Amino acid sequence: MGGPGLAVQELSVGYGPVRALRQVSLDVPEGAVVTVLGGNGAGKTTLLRAICRTLSFHGGAVTGGTVSLDGRRIDGVPPDRVVAAGISQVPEGRQVFTRMTVADNLRSGALGATGGRVERAAALRRVHELFPVLADRAQQRAGLLSGGEQQMLAVGRALMAGPRMLLLDEPSLGLAPLMAERIAATIREISAQGTSILLVEQNAALALRLASRAYVLEVGEVTLSGPAAELAASDEVRRRYLGVVDEDAAADAERARASHPALTRWKG
Template sequence: MGGSALLVRDLSAGYGPVRALRHVSLEVPEGTVVTVLGGNGAGKSTLLRAVCRTLSFHGGAVTGGTVTLGGRPLDRLPPDRVVAAGVSQVPEGRRVFSRMTVADNLRAGALGGAGGRVGRARALRRVHELFPVLADRAGQRAGLLSGGEQQMLAVGRALMGAPEVLLLDEPSLGLAPLMAARIADTVREINEQGTSVLLVEQNAALALRLASRAYVLEVGEVTLSGPADELAASDEVRRRYLGVVDEDAASDGAATPDGLPSLSRWKG
């Protein structure tokens, strides 16, 4: 856990006249899980798209800031070169190639990665060890998998590029609690194997259990950051994201005009 695996500095982005990110800075130290929390429209998915250079596919553009991986700039690379540099994304909603087989989906994930045939074989073994069901269903069309199995395939496809940093966008979205817990265990295992993880997740309780550090995005800006356990213990985070309200917290919230506490920047 020495150097900085992924460093985002003063990143701004938008969709036409709409500013979605405003001077966002965050760090994913090597070998860690870092989570980004926030409500709908906070800019979480935009952040991941900006990092992996796919924002233009969604009609957006980065307007300022830098992104580096191990000191290497990523912000001028095309998306395939970002994958080759060591960053892979699992998009929200899984987005598997439904008419292709499970095996072909995994092969597609290896196209941008480095390492040649030996590296692809090693990555496939890793994916099958993490998700044995994908080996069992190798010849099946991806669209016939269950939602949880499709999420496994989406994660496996991203891992085929042997990333140094894995970007996960709402991996528990739409999954039953048992499957969401299984995906969370897999994220933990992926990290223990040496892959850094930047996790965007609306299930704040799950995300804070997985992460060592957390950031909160509000309307495109980082409003809170610090060790995940400190954010989990914060009344502010507990009220807004964990659904925990006690008498003191309720009275604090009632003291503000709109019934919600005001956020102040926290530099941990």
């Protein structure tokens, strides 16, 4: 791992009187893949919006704490300056421009990025190497792509800005298992190329395989954190997020059912 990367310290967020995040702290070191786990309503998407400075578009506001990239605070700058600083987000639900072509969707991802024509051409080559189907479908409307192809386009669009830090919001959502694994393989490749990744994901098993460190967010607060392998082995995480039941408890329940069979309905 490299330098300091992304640092979120004591971040609190509200939507009017509703507190959505409460003093959340996490770090994404340079070159790392870090995941945030949690159920619906835990505050995962709000966290990414706070980092990208798009909360105001959704009626939210940061009420405390700081966000820094490589030691420089970015919590007070507009969204376009966050992109210029090197952070891009892939939103939940893909949100591609369905009436625009694949090529135009990708071009839109470079808006606000630093660099000129040479850098944009290099970014496009990288995207096409990662997702050859996007080169093949360049002049096709994005709305005609499959769900998996739209997810590829959403990731490719974010990469067009040449980010050093990529924020992924539920990239496997709504995808068939095979396509989700293809997206996971791409995340590994993007990481191997040197891009840091903050991954928000409900598919805990997938996320814990990809990440080196994990945080569990519940009702706006970090309740667990540590190396991803340790959380994957945690009984609490296995029970709540991986669908694994404690083996001893399951055996006890099975013995109880065998020794006390359920009563059958009386027949008159």
